Amino acid sequence: MSPEKLSPQAIEGELETLQDWTLREDGAAIFRSFRFRTFSQAFGFMAECALVAERLNHHPEWFNVYSRVDVTLTTHHVSGLTVQDFKLARAMDRAARRGD
Numbered sequence: 001m002s003p004e005k006l007s008p009q010a011i012e013g014e015l016e017t018l019q020d021w022t023l024r025e026d027g028a029a030i031f032r033s034f035r036f037r038t039f040s041q042a043f044g045f046m047a048e049c050a051l052v053a054e055r056l057n058h059h060p061e062w063f064n065v066y067s068r069v070d071v072t073l074t075t076h077h078v079s080g081l082t083v084q085d086f087k088l089a090r091a092m093d094r095a096a097r098r099g100d
């Protein structure tokens with residue numbers, strides 16, 4: 001059963017629990033730029049998140065340059081946000097704290 005597209009109100013509620021993420025202008029994605037001390041830490045973060053994404057069957061759109069990883073989360077099959085995006089965002093926040 002694929003998750004339902006979240007309403008703007010539900011998205012607002014979810015974002016209140018995720019201080020470091022911002023809602024994209026079109027309201028269909030959330031964004032965070034992670035900063036690490038080294039490239040190795042950034043890549044280790046990506047490797048850990050890749051395994052989480054596979055487990056959730058929900059995958060990020062991300063860009064890495066050196067110690068920075070920019071992440072955009074959206075649910076392609078509803079062209080918007082679902083609980084899967086916020087579940088992955090929380091997992092990524094946890095992984096980033098471990099990588100510090």
Ligand SMILES: C[C@H](O)[C@H](O)[C@H]1CNC2=NC(N)=NC(=O)C2=N1
Pocket residue numbers: 057058059060073074075076077078
């Ligand atoms: C077939 C497979 O379940 C789908 O392609 C999954 C895979 N990962 C996904 N990731 C994201 N971000 N959005 C999706 O809609 C999505 N769908």
